[in-house]
Amino acid sequence: MPVTTLPAPDAPSRPGHAGLPPIGAAIRDRRKRLGMTLQVLASASGLSAPFLSQVERDLAMPSLVSLTAIAQALGVEMSYFVGTPPPGQVVRRGNQPELLQVGSGPVVYHRLSGQHEERKMEALHMTVPPGIASPLARREGEGFWYILGGELSVWIGQEHFILGPGDSAHFDQRHPYRMRNDGARDVTMIWVGTPALL
Numbered sequence: 001m002p003v004t005t006l007p008a009p010d011a012p013s014r015p016g017h018a019g020l021p022p023i024g025a026a027i028r029d030r031r032k033r034l035g036m037t038l039q040v041l042a043s044a045s046g047l048s049a050p051f052l053s054q055v056e057r058d059l060a061m062p063s064l065v066s067l068t069a070i071a072q073a074l075g076v077e078m079s080y081f082v083g084t085p086p087p088g089q090v091v092r093r094g095n096q097p098e099l100l101q102v103g104s105g106p107v108v109y110h111r112l113s114g115q116h117e118e119r120k121m122e123a124l125h126m127t128v129p130p131g132i133a134s135p136l137a138r139r140e141g142e143g144f145w146y147i148l149g150g151e152l153s154v155w156i157g158q159e160h161f162i163l164g165p166g167d168s169a170h171f172d173q174r175h176p177y178r179m180r181n182d183g184a185r186d187v188t189m190i191w192v193g194t195p196a197l198l
Helices: 023-033 038-045 049-056 064-074
Strands: 098-102 108-111 122-128 142-149 152-156 159-163 168-172 177-180 187-193
Touching (some): 023 049, 064 098, 142 152, 159 168
Antiparallel strands (some): 098 108, 122 187, 142 168, 142 187, 152 177
């Protein structure tokens, strides 16, 4: 689903960005600065207004895909919400992981892909705690998920799958998709998607 991007009147800087305050407050402040209602932001991002309301009140944490859609709708870069170090090298060493800090959310993201400008995909190592669910999403490109540990419930289009260690899913992200950890232990997984998110 194409995302309508509203033009940004300036190149904003996020107050207190270094300390990464709650994402909800940053979204709400930016939305109000642009004079947007929740319904307008919902239409522009392809997400529901009730979900966005929960995000703004820090009652729900958007996935990186949802956060990308919100950022585009608000006319800002992902760096407005996500703290990342300066561009890194092509090779990533296992003893030097790059943690992506997405607000105070419970999902832990480590970037596996490089940060060279010509890259076309994003690869992340994710740890998803029990009970965590992502909202329904869709975007251009392909998605690939590989489960390292735990069990993950996945919905792609009208299909429901339960993925365990060694299982993978490769799909067209133009179909609506979401996931949820219904188990009692963390799910660890590799997430690969196109185009690059960050």
